[in-house]
Amino acid sequence: MSNKNIVWHDHHVTKEERSQIKAQKPCILWFTGLSGSGKSTIANAVESKLLELNKHTYLLDGDNIRMGLNKGLGFSDEDRIENIRRIGEVSKLFVDSGTIVLTAFISPFQKERDAVRGLVQEDEFIEVFIDTSLEVCESRDPKGLYQKARNGEIPDFTGISSPYEAPTKPEIHILNDQISIEDVTTQIIDYLKDKGYLLA
Template sequence: MSNKNIVWHDHHVSKEERSSIKNQKPCILWFTGLSGSGKSTIANAVEVKLNALQKHTYLLDGDNVRMGLNKGLGFSDEDRIENIRRIGEVSKLFVDAGTIVLTAFISPFQNERDTVRSLVQGGEFIEVFIDTPLGVCESRDPKGLYKKARKSEIANFTGISSPYEAPISPEIHILNDKISIEDVTQKIIDYLQDKGYLHA
């Protein structure tokens, strides 16, 4: 429901000015993939590398966000859509602050990922598809969630009882079952450098 009494307040300091003093181009690195695909591990490794390069970053992780901002949301399709909507809005604010924000969420629906992309300017949303086969994810099962899902103890579990819509044309596509974390991390850093997100 809209409120006609709310008016957007323009800032005196622009996104470009915030970015300039950070010596970088802000963006959202949106890591998507199945549970156990390696999203959080890779996102953490990329942030460590960016930090070593003295870049300004922040990592939003699915479980961590659900403990605060999105506490109370479940895992129905509707709640998952709202979960991603809120993360998109927060990510947009980080971009406006001139920051490189990394997000690690299953985000199973293409439409919701596209909606987040539409919140920012062209080139500010980088979809990173961590493409790990379901069998590999299930064999890892770091939280024991697949085992519970197979026993029908978890409803709406992506890849088992709820669909995952693979990205149609991600900016970065990582086949993550036969590659080292170091090589994956460098591939993402190389993309950012080649596209001008990391200024010298």
């Protein structure tokens, strides 16, 4: 519900000025994929490499966000949608600060990912699809979640009892089965360099 008494305040310092002193073009690197696909591992590796390049970043991870900002949200479709909406708004603020923000969320619904894309400029949202098969994700099962889902202990589990809508046109598509973390990281960093996100 909108409130007529709330007015957006423009800042004296612009996004362009914040970006210029950081020698980078801000964006959202939106990592999406099934649980166990490697999203968080890859996002962490990419952020570490960006730090080596003296870039300003922040990583938003699904579990960490649910411990604070989104504490109290469950895993129903409605709560998943609200979870992503809030993350999108936070990511938009990071972009306005001139930061490269990385997000690692299953974010199973294309409509919600597109909604986040619509919050920022066209070239400020980079969808990174960590394409790992359900079989591989389930064989990894680092948190034992797939086994619990198979046993009926976790309702609405993506890939088992709840759908995952794979991106149809991601900016970066990683077939994450027989590829090293180093090679994946290089592929993503090269994309950022080639597209002009990393300046100087």
